[in-house]
Amino acid sequence: MRPFLIASIMLVGLVADPAPAQLALPPVGNVLRDPIGAVEKVADPVVARAQRLAAQAETLAQQRTDRLARFVRRHSDVIEFDRSGAPARKGELLLLGGEAAMRDALRHAGFVILSQERLDSLDISVTRLGVPAGLSLAQAQALIDTVAPGAEVVADTLHFPAGNVRGKDQTAPAQSMMRAIATRVGMIDGAPANHIGGIMVRGFARGGARAGDHGSAVASLLAASGVRRLLAADVYGDDPAGGNALAIARAIDWLANADARVVTISLVGPDNPLLARAIVAGQRRGIVYVAAVGNDGPAAPPAYPASYPGVLAITAVDGRNRVLIEAGRATHLDYAAPGADMVATNAAGRRVEVRGTSYAAPLAAARAAAALDLGGDVRRSLDAEAQDLGPRGADAHFGRGLLCASCRTR
Known part of the structure; x- marks a missing residue:
């Protein structure tokens, strides 16, 4: 079982590495005398590289999280996180389409109609909604789920x-x-x-x-x-x-x-x-x-x-x-x-x-x-x-x- 596992690790490393030719393979004689040891010598650098890449990936992901948090804090007057954790325009949501009765229900719940526009080439209608005073985007999104469950309302997320x-x-x-x-x-x-x-x-x-x-x-x-x-x-x-x-x-x-x-x-x-x-x-x-x-x-x-x-x-x-x-x-x-x-x-x-x-x-x-x-x-x-x-x-x-x-x- 041990040789199979080591060989599997080696295969995964070779597939994951875009430049596998850089690996130094052990001499054939060594493989014949000690096949497990020979495979381990190849597997170890592959595993080490995979570990380095995984650590770098985690670091980059954490840097992204930290960068977005700093960005939102710096512009907290106009930006906040929506309920998915994405930065978005503060205090506004976007209603896609929607009948007049739906907009009336949202107004009754405290939302303000800021503007309505139509993107003619795309055949899309958008209504900008101001969220009720004192509510975060996440709270406002949860409220819409209750008062207008059929509405397609999204945060104006940033790119x-x-x-x-x-x-x-x-x-x-x-x-x-x-x-x-x-x-x-x-x-x-x-x-x-x-x-x-x-x-x-x-x-x-x-x-x-x-x-x-x-x-x-x-x-x-x-x-x-x-x-x-x-x-x-x-x-x-x-x-x-x-x-x-x-x-x-x-x-x-x-x-x-x-x-x-x-x-x-x-x-x-x-x-x-x-x-x-x-x-x-x-x-x-x-x-x-x-x-x-x-x-x-x-x-x-x-x-x-x-x-x-x-x-x-x-x-x-x-x-x-x-x-x-x-x-x-x-x-x-x-x-x-x-x-x-x-x-x-x-x-x-x-x-x-x-x-x-x-x-x-x-x-x-x-x-x-x-x-x-x-x-x-x-x-x-x-x-x-x-x-x-x-x-x-x-x-x-x-x-x-x-x-x-x-x-x-x-």
Whole structure:
């Protein structure tokens, strides 16, 4: 039994390790003389590596929890946790659809109708509800379960960028060497700076469109990858509660109406029924959504919108084609793309180092747009060009392979 268990541990380690060839196998003679000892020598480093990876994953997950707690404390005037533990806009809930009688029941229970709007391109109606005085979001959600059990009411949960811009400014940005892509591409993020040409920008948060480093970096990677018709939706503005589900849904509605055929989203957050509805409505119009899996490690909750069915979920690799240790996860994984050991353009127009799955998603989106340019099926085209890494075929580390390996900007 003991050799079977050791061999099983060894097999699990080899499958989990994206670079098993780095393991040093014992000489054949040693295996013949002492098979159990020989297997243990191989199994020990595999187990040790698995333990290190598990510890790193737990650390990243805890850092995510701590970071969100600090964020909510810092902006406690406008942000609080909902009953699922997700940061959301304080004192507001969103009613999806709903008859007049349902709204009347909610008003009678102390809720205030703040506004009503319709996202025409998505065929979605949203009512913003102010929660009764003195109630937290969690308490208000529980109250709705009692007074309007049939109502679909959700918190306006927040989504955060999935990448960092860091390091010292470098030289001016390099010119794209990629073939020009005519397909219209949308991005949902912060606003890019106006020095990146050919972009239509619209704001969907308080303060309107405000250029930032993250959005500028994403836009510059799209431009460097050949995208020439870019629509940028800023869902942050100057609002501490920016990146909320309603702002993203409004952005999706605008991009659908503007005939964007590919939309890249380098933001991560919890599952939200409003966002899920918006994505499905856009997919019905033929829009391809590409999203980052986040940077909170494999022990973090699945990232959305990457985890929604049909969305292309993208992870990131470094310059040696290793999956980033901090790469998060989705309920499925489609492809990998470069996301580290490269540069992009910040809001000041300088090239800076970037790292994160945020920067892999736009590269994959550019390849999806290129496939549409040629009139091909997106998934079939991407599968054909994806470089198979790790175990043969689709796997949990790289999905169906690496896209846009030559797109890394240095």
